[in-house]
Every structure is written in C-alpha cells, then in structure tokens.
Amino acid sequence: MKSFITYLxxxxxxxxxxxxxxxxxxxxxxxxxxxxxxxxPENRESLKMFDRFRGExxxxxxxxxxxxxxxxxxxxxxxxxxxxxxxxKRIDVEGRKVKAIDQFVYHLQxxxxxxxxxxxxxxxAIVMANTFEHAVFDRSKLTKILxxxxxxxxxxxx
Amino acid sequence: xxxxxxxxxxxFAILGIVLVYAERKISAxxxxxxxPMRVGKWGTAQTxxxxxxxxxxxxxxxxxxxxxxxxxxxFVIMISAFLAMAALPFAKGLQALDxxxxxxxxxxxxxxxxxxxxxxxxxxxxxxxxxxxxxxGAQIISYELSVGLSLLTIVVxxxxxxxxxxxxxxADGWWIFRGHIPAAIAFLIFLIASTAETNRGPFxxxxxxxxxxxxxxxxxxxxxxxxxxxxxxxxxxxxxxIGATVFLGGWMPFHIPAFAGFNEVMDFIPxxxxxxxxxxxxxxxxxxxxxxxxxxxIDQLLTLEWKYLLPISLVNILFMAFLSLxxxxx
Numbered sequence: 001m002k003s004f005i006t007y008l009x010x011x012x013x014x015x016x017x018x019x020x021x022x023x024x025x026x027x028x029x030x031x032x033x034x035x036x037x038x039x040x041p042e043n044r045e046s047l048k049m050f051d052r053f054r055g056e057x058x059x060x061x062x063x064x065x066x067x068x069x070x071x072x073x074x075x076x077x078x079x080x081x082x083x084x085x086x087x088x089k090r091i092d093v094e095g096r097k098v099k100a101i102d103q104f105v106y107h108l109q110x111x112x113x114x115x116x117x118x119x120x121x122x123x124x125a126i127v128m129a130n131t132f133e134h135a136v137f138d139r140s141k142l143t144k145i146l147x148x149x150x151x152x153x154x155x156x157x158x
Numbered sequence: 159x160x161x162x163x164x165x166x167x168x169x170f171a172i173l174g175i176v177l178v179y180a181e182r183k184i185s186a187x188x189x190x191x192x193x194p195m196r197v198g199k200w201g202t203a204q205t206x207x208x209x210x211x212x213x214x215x216x217x218x219x220x221x222x223x224x225x226x227x228x229x230x231x232x233f234v235i236m237i238s239a240f241l242a243m244a245a246l247p248f249a250k251g252l253q254a255l256d257x258x259x260x261x262x263x264x265x266x267x268x269x270x271x272x273x274x275x276x277x278x279x280x281x282x283x284x285x286x287x288x289x290x291x292x293x294x295g296a297q298i299i300s301y302e303l304s305v306g307l308s309l310l311t312i313v314v315x316x317x318x319x320x321x322x323x324x325x326x327x328x329a330d331g332w333w334i335f336r337g338h339i340p341a342a343i344a345f346l347i348f349l350i351a352s353t354a355e356t357n358r359g360p361f362x363x364x365x366x367x368x369x370x371x372x373x374x375x376x377x378x379x380x381x382x383x384x385x386x387x388x389x390x391x392x393x394x395x396x397x398x399x400i401g402a403t404v405f406l407g408g409w410m411p412f413h414i415p416a417f418a419g420f421n422e423v424m425d426f427i428p429x430x431x432x433x434x435x436x437x438x439x440x441x442x443x444x445x446x447x448x449x450x451x452x453x454x455x456i457d458q459l460l461t462l463e464w465k466y467l468l469p470i471s472l473v474n475i476l477f478m479a480f481l482s483l484x485x486x487x488x
C-alpha cells in the first residue's frame with residue numbers, strides 16, 4: 001500500500017514538474033517581446049553593443065587633442081602576442097628630457113581582444129571600444145597608429 | 159483512385175514544407191529566437207530553398223553498406239506513412255479508404271515504419287546507426303501498446319473501429335468531454351505515447367544527436383535523408399490526426415446538445431477546417447513537448463512505458479469499460 005502511494009506521488013510530482021516546464025516555455029512563446037535575437041545588418045543604425053564588449057583598443061583623446069599616455073610601455077609588456085608597439089621619443093619639458101610617445105602602433109590583425117593591456121595601463125589612457133566592423137580589403141590598413149597627429153600628453157600625467 | 163493518390167502526394171509535399179517551417183519557427187519562439195528570417199518575408203521560403211538544396215546534394219552511399227537495403231529503407235518509411243494517411247477521415251466522405259477496422263489498420267501501418275528504421279540502421283554498417291535503430295525498435299514496440307490501449311479506451315464507447323463511425327458518434331460532443339475522467343487520462347497517455355512513437359523529442363533516443371550523431375540516418379544524405387525527415391513529419395501529422403479523430407471529434411464541429419443555435423453557428427465552419435485545426439493543435443502540443451523537455455535516457459524511457467503508462471492504461475480501460483456498462487458517460 002505504501003509503495004502504491006509512493007507510485008501515485010511520483011506520477012503527481014512528475015506531471016507537476018512537466019507542467020511547470022511547459023508554462024515557462026509557454027510564457028516565452030506568447031511573449032515575443034522577450035526575443036533576444038538581433039537582426040544585425042538591418043538594425044545597424046540603432047545597434048548598441050554591450051559595455052563589456054571588447055572590439056578594439058583606442059587611445060582616448062580629449063577636446064584639446066591631449067591623451068594620457070606616458071609611453072611607459074606597460075601595455076606592450078602586458079600584451080601576449082605583440083599587438084602593441086610603443087615608439088617613444090624624448091621631449092624637453094622645463095629643461096629636462098622626458099620620455100613621451102612618438103607613435104602608439106596597434107596591430108589589429110594580431111589582437112585577440114583579450115583586454116590585458118587595459119588594466120596594465122597606469123594612467124588609464126587606453127580603453128576597449130565597442131566597434132566590431134573591422135573588415136578591410138588591404139591588410140596594411142589593420143596596422144593603426146592610435147595617437148592623433150599633433151597630440152600631446154595632458155598636463156599633470158606622469 | 160489515381161486522383162486520390164496524386165492528392166495524397168501533393169498533401170505530403172505540402173505537409174513537409176509547412177511543418178518544417180512551423181517547427182523551425184515555433185521552436186525558435188520557444189527558445190527566445192526568431193528562427194528563419196532571411197529567405198522571403200519572415201523566412202517563409204526557407205523550406206523551399208532547403209528542398210532545392212537537398213535535391214541537388216550528392217546521394218552518398220557508404221562503401222561497406224548493404225546497397226539494396228540502404229536504398230530501400232527510406233521508401234519503406236515513406237510507404238508506411240502513405241498507407242497510414244490513406245485511411246484518415248479529412249471531412250464527411252473525404253476519406254480514401256474507410257475500412258471497418260480503420261484504427262487497427264492505421265496503428266498497424268504506422269508501425270511498419272520501424273522496419274524502415276531498422277533496415278536503415280542495419281544496412282548503414284555503422285555502429286551509431288545500428289544502436290539508434292535498435293533503440294527505435296525497442297521504443298516503438300513498447301509505446302505501440304500504450305497507443306493501442308488508449309485508443310481502445312475510446313473504442314469501448316464507440317463500439318466500432320471504423321473511423322467514419324467514430325467521428326459520427328461524436329456529433330453530440332467529443333469523446334474527451336463525454337468520456338470525462340478515463341477519456342482524459344487516455345488522451346494524456348495517447349499524447350505521450352504517440353510522441354514517443356514518432357521518435358520525436360523528448361523521446362528521440364533513435365536520433366540522439368549528442369551521443370549517436372544522428373542515429374539511424376547518420377549515413378544518409380540528399381533526398382534519401384529528406385525522405386526520413388519528411389516521414390517523421392508525416393508520422394507526426396498522422397498521429398495528431400488520429401488523436402484529433404478519436405478524442406476530439408475529427409471533422410465534427412464542436413456541439414453542445416442543449417444549445418441548438420450555438421451548434422448551428424459551429425456548423426458554418428467547414429469540417430476540413432475543424433479537422434486541420436484540431437490536428438494542428440495536437441501538432442503544436444507535440445512541438446511544445448519537444449522544445450521544453452530534456453531527452454530521456456533509454457532506461458528511463460522503457461521505465462516510463464512499462465512501469466507507468468502501460469499499467470495506467472490497463473486500469474484505465476477497465477475503468478472505462480465499467481463506466482460504459484453503468485452508462486455513466488454522457
């Protein structure tokens with residue numbers, strides 16, 4: 001008798017869990033607003049990528065064409081596959097020779113978007129951008145110089 | 159008869175195209191996706207493109223395969239689906255074969271399909287195919303019992319195996335309402351067991367793509383693969399149509415004996431719409447099952463049949479016979 005009651009209980013709980021599962025999928029079926037698929041080329045204008053999406057490395061410039069990169073090469077060291085190349089120069093600041101970047105070279109074709117260079121930067125000069133349409137017809141276009149021509153380092157960044 | 163044959167062939171092709179599209183779209187909505195969207199408006203031409211692709215593909219045959227049986231298997235499956243479909247009552251008088259043992263005939267024909275599956279698995283000379291085919295055999299033979307018994311539960315009430323008589327007997331109300339508790343239990347068992355009989359998820363042990371690549375049709379390609387695919391959808395339609403005919407009144411409109419006016423309004427909807435409406439409702443239920451539940455293990459599958467469905471349906475048919483003798487059904 002006891003085993004028979006257990007048998008009936010099993011059927012009841014089994015059916016209950018099945019109905020529970022079906023109600024979840026039924027809710028999804030009847031609520032098309034929940035659909036998470038994005039129609040990419042169509043929604044290109046309104047597409048908003050996610051904050052943590054890693055598209056490419058950019059060097060931030062403010063409105064005075066000034067960046068925060070000191071040319072310390074910490075990102076170059078942190079990069080596991082030699083994507084970043086810092087070409088530095090010496091400039092005169094108040095009579096002293098100070099290291100500064102001449103060119104921040106970024107080889108996009110080698111970048112795996114691991115993002116290790118971002119926390120390595122002591123002055124938060126570089127960030128990962130959300131852009132992802134990187135296809136070009138010429139491979140040489142993938143090698144980018146991230147600092148704008150004529151840009152200089154911000155005051156007070158050492 | 160030739161016209162009927164051509165009509166069934168056209169119906170078969172349309173069913174395949176429509177059901178594959180429906181399956182892909184419905185499964186997408188259950189999983190918060192959009193499904194096919196590119197080919198045609200809302201992806202409506204997607205299955206036509208798929209058919210053209212399958213027609214142009216190379217029909218590859220395994221080197222060590224038994225070529226005769228390998229080529230025969232898809233046709234056995236297709237023929238069994240055709241034979242079963244021939245006896246379905248689509249509307250009043252719109253039925254190719256009206257046997258007096260209609261239900262028996264359909265369940266016999268739909269189980270011939272397992273021969274095709276076994277042939278496919280055996281002739282492919284592939285261990286995955288063979289395991290899949292053996293599983294399909296064990297599964298279909300087991301679940302056939304429950305399907306048969308749940309159909310017999312209603313046959314107790316109708317007193318006839320002829321499909322047209324069964325539909326006519328539901329003019330005052332469908333058996334699922336008139337047979338109340340035992341009919342509802344039988345309907346539930348029928349839904350579960352027939353899903354298993356068509357080898358669809360959560361009972362798609364025969365395919366089990368995560369363990370057996372694709373089960374019995376691993377080695378098939380091109381149109382022969384498409385035949386298996388088509389037969390699966392045709393079997394799903396047949397099973398849903400039997401369920402609709404026996405439990406939900408087939409082409410019979412929804413009638414409540416007390417309300418004559420309501421019944422007349424219902425009669426304005428043509429029978430063929432009722433039939434396809436009920437059938438597509440059941441197909442939708444089967445798709446809902448497939449895209450909700452995880453696949454069962456083979457031992458769980460057989461436990462479900464032999465320890466749960468079969469004893470319950472045996473008790474249920476006894477209960478129904480008692481009810482029928484006492485005249486307690488409506």
